[in-house]
Amino acid sequence: MITDMKKVCVITGGGSGMGFETARQMGKDYYIIICGRNEKKLEGAVHELKAEGIEAEAFPCDVSDYQSVEKLAAYAKEKGKVAAVIHAAGMSPHMGDAKSIMEANALGTIYMNNAFFKVMGEGSCIIDVSSMSAYLTPKLVMPVGLYKYSIINPELFIKKIMKRIGFFPKSVQAGVAYGISKNFVIWFAKQDAARFGKKGARVLSVSPGNFETPMGELEKEEADAYTKHCAIKRFGRVSEIASLFAYCASESAGYLTGVDILCDGGLVASGVNPLGKK
Numbered sequence: 001m002i003t004d005m006k007k008v009c010v011i012t013g014g015g016s017g018m019g020f021e022t023a024r025q026m027g028k029d030y031y032i033i034i035c036g037r038n039e040k041k042l043e044g045a046v047h048e049l050k051a052e053g054i055e056a057e058a059f060p061c062d063v064s065d066y067q068s069v070e071k072l073a074a075y076a077k078e079k080g081k082v083a084a085v086i087h088a089a090g091m092s093p094h095m096g097d098a099k100s101i102m103e104a105n106a107l108g109t110i111y112m113n114n115a116f117f118k119v120m121g122e123g124s125c126i127i128d129v130s131s132m133s134a135y136l137t138p139k140l141v142m143p144v145g146l147y148k149y150s151i152i153n154p155e156l157f158i159k160k161i162m163k164r165i166g167f168f169p170k171s172v173q174a175g176v177a178y179g180i181s182k183n184f185v186i187w188f189a190k191q192d193a194a195r196f197g198k199k200g201a202r203v204l205s206v207s208p209g210n211f212e213t214p215m216g217e218l219e220k221e222e223a224d225a226y227t228k229h230c231a232i233k234r235f236g237r238v239s240e241i242a243s244l245f246a247y248c249a250s251e252s253a254g255y256l257t258g259v260d261i262l263c264d265g266g267l268v269a270s271g272v273n274p275l276g277k278k
Ligand SMILES: NC(=O)c1ccc[n+]([C@@H]2O[C@H](COP(=O)([O-])OP(=O)(O)OC[C@H]3O[C@@H](n4cnc5c(N)ncnc54)[C@H](OP(=O)(O)O)[C@@H]3O)[C@@H](O)[C@H]2O)c1
Pocket: 012, 013, 014, 015, 016, 017, 018, 019, 035, 036, 037, 038, 039, 041, 061, 062, 063, 064, 087, 088, 089, 090, 091, 092, 104, 108, 129, 130, 131, 132, 133, 207, 208, 209, 210, 211, 212, 213, 214, 215, 216, 217
C-alpha cells in the first residue's frame, strides 16, 4: 500500500541516467514506478532509491511492445492516481541498429501515450523525451509526411519509415533513425496535446542536449565536438534535466502543453552545422 496517498509517477528508463535522477527528485512528492528491460538494473536502482527514503518499485517493461506497456499502465493505475509519466526510455545510435532505435524511440512513444491516455486524468502530465538531434538532423531528412500514419496504424508507420531509412547508406542508418525518431517524438507530443487536453491532462516533450549519463558516455566522442559551440561549455548535469522534468510535470506548469522544450546549453542557438562542426 502506498503511504500518505502519494500520487504515482511512472518513469521509463528509470534504471539509469536522467530517468534515475528524476526518480530521486520526484520521489519526494510521488510514489515512483521505474521501468526498463533490464530487471537487475532496475532492482539496483530501487535499492538506491529506498536507501534515500523514497517509495519506489520496479516494473520491467519493453516500451516497444504494446502489451508490455498496457500492463505497465494498468499496474500504475492500480497503485493510485497516475499524475506524472516521464517517458525517458530511449536508444542512441551506439545502442542498436536503425530498426531497434526506431521501435524503442518512436513506437515506444506512441505506445506510451496511447496506453497512458487511458489511465491519466485531470491534472496529470506525460513528458516524452526527445533530443537536440531532432533539431540538428537536416530537415530534408525528416519524413514528416509519413508521421500521420502513427495515429492510424503505428506498425505500418514504422514499416514506412524503415523503408525510407533503407535509402541511406548502412553506415549512417542508425544515426538517421535516431534523428528521425526524436523529431517524430516532438511532432507526436504536439499533436497529442488536444487529445490529452480534453481530459484536463497535458503532454509535452523535452529535448536534452549532451548530458552526463551512460548514454552520453557512449556518444561522448561525437558529442565532445559540439561542446565548444555551446553557450555553456560543458555537458549538462542529470540534476539539471531532472529538475526540468519535475517542474514540467508539476501543477505549477499547468498551462504548459503541446510544446517542446530544448535544454542543450545553447548549442542549437549557436546555429552550428552538424555536417561541418569539426
Ligand atoms: N544523454 C544524452 O546526452 C542524451 C541526449 C539527448 C537525448 N537523450 C535522451 O534522454 C533519454 C534518457 O537517456 P539517458 O541519457 O538517461 O540514457 P540511459 O541512462 O542509457 O537511459 C536510457 C534508458 O532507456 C531504457 N530503455 C532503452 N530501450 C528501452 C525499451 N525498449 N524499453 C524500456 N526501456 C528502454 C534503458 O533501460 P534498459 O536497458 O533496462 O531497457 C535505459 O535505462 C533517452 O530517451 C535519450 O534518447 C539523452
